[in-house]
Amino acid sequence: MSDVWLNTLITNTPQEGFELAMTLSRRGVKYTQPNPETLKALRPEYANSADGLTAASHVIAVNFQTVAAANNYWRKG
Amino acid sequence: MSDVWLNTLITNTPQEGFELAMTLSRRGVKYTQPNPETLKALRPEYANSADGLTAASHVIAVNFQTVAAANNYWRKG
Amino acid sequence: MSDVWLNTLITNTPQEGFELAMTLSRRGVKYTQPNPETLKALRPEYANSADGLTAASHVIAVNFQTVAAANNYWRKG
Amino acid sequence: MSDVWLNTLITNTPQEGFELAMTLSRRGVKYTQPNPETLKALRPEYANSADGLTAASHVIAVNFQTVAAANNYWRKG
Amino acid sequence: MSDVWLNTLITNTPQEGFELAMTLSRRGVKYTQPNPETLKALRPEYANSADGLTAASHVIAVNFQTVAAANNYWRKG
């Protein structure tokens, strides 16, 4: 991908950090399957599946660990 | 999502931290599937499945790592 | 849940820490499915399944990382 | 369990640490399913399954992170 | 493999770090299955599966933790 989508891991608040973790998780999918049509077609497969949603939440949790550490856990903010 | 739901990772006790980890895990699901009707419909699918419950506990454990680190493991409290 | 079940992550020995990790893993399940009847009914489903037991051991391992870090790995004990 | 099986996370070598990680992984299983007959009966189910073996190796890897950190990665040994 | 493909974990930007995490994830696959024909044949199996894509994103997330830590989270860049 040639577009710039990630300049920093620093965010103002933990919530923005959580949302960045979600972006990272989606980008991991997108790098693996860049075709937007295919991605759109697959969406109901996991968004309507309990296991798929738990797995998605798991990936976000792993990425949130990274973002939270980068921000020193927003301890003074 | 426009609502503010996460202002800090700091909690008074480890138990509150564990409960925050659960909130983070649920939010990861909710960001992926924002429709409350769909979420409600899927609930029995994992809450009545041993594998689904273990997977849910796994995500909570990952988020609890983040929250516990943020709180320096509540060592002096 | 209104009961207090987690006051500290500090334990006297690594074995107690491992047992706390097990407690955390079970609580993750219990928060997700609070009904004790349902939990009891599901028990054979994972306790008699190789995959289920490995998955349970995985969650304990993740929680043990947290508890061990909290205790500085019991290095002087 | 009333027996003492884990007094320390410190080992002399990384290999002993890896073997301790394996012990922790097995104990995670054993705490969940204490019946030795059941455990024995389930053994072929994962030890003869590629997925089961990868999952077992995964749990060992997570526990090895803990043991390796406890030993400061055996850097001066 | 005799080729040199990994000289450093240091990257200029978090995005390059994320792309390195993707490379690490693919190399993990390639070391396990070095046959390029087989790999090509398997590609549709995960790239067209919601579960497969989430699992791929999960591995990238784990490797990104490593790369991000190596770069001190690109805090001053």
Place this chain on the structure above:
Amino acid sequence: MSDVWLNTLITNTPQEGFELAMTLSRRGVKYTQPNPETLKALRPEYANSADGLTAASHVIAVNFQTVAAANNYWRKG
């Protein structure tokens, strides 16, 4: 196992570290299923499965976190 196969986690380069992570992952399998015939027979089951390969890459990623931390991420090398 009585053979010595792991003396140190320190490697000269990140690539050697990644290859050590692969060795650790395979040893985790081997400790669980020591029979080389069985292991050989199971190989096609995961090496020709997209899910199996992603799972293998996941375990390598977890072990690479450990090896990379042990080497301070090869920051000055």
